Amino acid sequence: APTLKERLADLIPAEIENVKATRAEHGKKSFGPVIVDQLYGGMRGLPALIWDGSVLDAEEGIRFRGMTIPEVQQALPKAPWWVPTQEQVNALSRDWAARSSIPSFVEEILDRCPPTLHPMSQFSLAVTALNHDSAFAKAYAQGISKKDYWQPTFEDAMDLIAKLPNIAGRIFRNVYGGGKLPAIEADKDYSYNLAKLLGFADKPEFVELLRLYITIHSDHEGGNVSAHTGKLVGSALSDPFLAFGASLNGLAGPLHGLANQEVLVWLRKMQSKLGENPTDEAVREYVWSTLKAGQVVPGYGHAVLRKTDPRYMAQREFALKHLPDDPMFKLVSQVFNIVPNVLLEAGKAKNPWPNVDAHSGVLLTHYGLDQMNFYTVLFGVSRAFGVAAQLIWDRALGAPIERPKSYSTAAIQKMFKDK
Numbered sequence: 001a002p003t004l005k006e007r008l009a010d011l012i013p014a015e016i017e018n019v020k021a022t023r024a025e026h027g028k029k030s031f032g033p034v035i036v037d038q039l040y041g042g043m044r045g046l047p048a049l050i051w052d053g054s055v056l057d058a059e060e061g062i063r064f065r066g067m068t069i070p071e072v073q074q075a076l077p078k079a080p081w082w083v084p085t086q087e088q089v090n091a092l093s094r095d096w097a098a099r100s101s102i103p104s105f106v107e108e109i110l111d112r113c114p115p116t117l118h119p120m121s122q123f124s125l126a127v128t129a130l131n132h133d134s135a136f137a138k139a140y141a142q143g144i145s146k147k148d149y150w151q152p153t154f155e156d157a158m159d160l161i162a163k164l165p166n167i168a169g170r171i172f173r174n175v176y177g178g179g180k181l182p183a184i185e186a187d188k189d190y191s192y193n194l195a196k197l198l199g200f201a202d203k204p205e206f207v208e209l210l211r212l213y214i215t216i217h218s219d220h221e222g223g224n225v226s227a228h229t230g231k232l233v234g235s236a237l238s239d240p241f242l243a244f245g246a247s248l249n250g251l252a253g254p255l256h257g258l259a260n261q262e263v264l265v266w267l268r269k270m271q272s273k274l275g276e277n278p279t280d281e282a283v284r285e286y287v288w289s290t291l292k293a294g295q296v297v298p299g300y301g302h303a304v305l306r307k308t309d310p311r312y313m314a315q316r317e318f319a320l321k322h323l324p325d326d327p328m329f330k331l332v333s334q335v336f337n338i339v340p341n342v343l344l345e346a347g348k349a350k351n352p353w354p355n356v357d358a359h360s361g362v363l364l365t366h367y368g369l370d371q372m373n374f375y376t377v378l379f380g381v382s383r384a385f386g387v388a389a390q391l392i393w394d395r396a397l398g399a400p401i402e403r404p405k406s407y408s409t410a411a412i413q414k415m416f417k418d419k
């Protein structure tokens with residue numbers, strides 16, 4: 001059975017031809033007009049990127065290489081991302097374990113961070129510092145040919161993914177205690193090892209949760225802030241560590257990945273204000289008070305989705321199966337019944353439905369991982385899979401440096417003066 005790298009080496013030549021043929025046949029075709037509002041409106045809906053790992057449909061949600069989340073769960077009951085056979089899963093797990101240690105200077109950087117520095121900032125520092133040993137940066141300095149870029153990119157991508165549990169585990173223990181980091185086990189899968197480094201390996205249900213968590217957070221097509229940032233920075237031929245470090249800084253924003261932390265903070269505040277078992281009316285008023293204070297309801301709304309996020313539903317199903325009576329899950333469900341109506345009534349949000357972040361924190365809390373400002377680190381570990389995969393493809397297919405055109409307001413006024 002081929003390794004992941006051998007499989008890629010097989011696929012790349014045909015994909016290069018596929019892209020060539022697609023461009024030859026469709027390269028000059030238009031997607032329709034670009035309107036001025038899209039320049040002012042955060043490029044919403046602007047067709048601008050190629051991203052092969054996953055595609056997001058506004059109604060249906062995410063598909064990974066054509067598969068919905070339930071289909072992925074069906075195909076891979078233990079949901080270890082790509083690999084079809086158990087033998088290949090094991091080989092990949094062993095490969096990641098062998099690559100998992102981080103340089104001692106990176107350990108020192110983390111150990112010197114004050115525990116008050118947000119875990120995401122620590123995470124980004126450490127990932128950026130891994131560029132010290134980048135195979136791509138080294139090969140580039142030695143004059144590697146463009147057609148071979150993907151190979152050291154692949155090595156860096158695998159190193160990146162492999163080293164994240166040790167980085168995340170070290171940050172977790174430095175900030176919240178829990179003693180010395182245990183060793184990664186080469187005969188166990190990635191999620192088990194991540195759980196172990198966080199101190200949760202004795203909870204099989206938590207390990208199962210991490211498998212689901214990592215899969216559903218791994219990729220959400222190319223236009224979201226973390227994915228696009230990684231692709232953009234990678235397009236300058238910055239190596240995968242520099243590119244993914246930049247992704248993490250975007251993921252750390254409250255409108256993106258930090259929302260999972262914000263949701264828990266918001267729920268906790270609600271609990272302390274309203275007490276246990278609040279009435280629907282009290283919750284409704286609390287939601288309104290958030291909106292009236294000029295704040296967003298975290299975990300609700302989406303730039304692309306217009307239905308309940310299937311990533312939310314997958315987590316809800318997990319909760320219904322494993323923790324139906326958890327009081328915080330009950331509150332999350334109650335909020336699910338109330339917030340969409342309030343957002344519709346308020347009339348601003350284009351999508352009143354919950355996204356992935358509305359549910360993840362309550363599951364982690366249930367198993368004792370209640371350190372809320374660590375949550376986005378887990379999102380970041382997961383997102384590495386999607387970003388790293390696209391970085392490999394971008395280098396394999398010779399993606400050029402990104403350079404969209406910007407305009408000044410004066411230029412727009414002049415351009416459309418008499419139109």
Ligand code: FCX
Pocket residue numbers: 224254255256257259291295296297298299300301302303304348349350351355356357
């Ligand atoms: N609560 C209150 N107001 C909301 C809202 C929410 N949950 N969602 C959108 N709105 C508001 C916007 O703030 C905007 O107000 P404005 O006209 O005064 O500027 C208006 O509704 C229209 O925004 P809309 O087009 O619907 O949404 P955007 O594409 O601009 O933004 C996000 C999408 C996700 C950023 C937005 O819905 C939001 O802020 N949600 C809360 C934060 C969150 O959950 N983020 C995580 C998203 C995601 F899944 C992830 O990346 O992890």
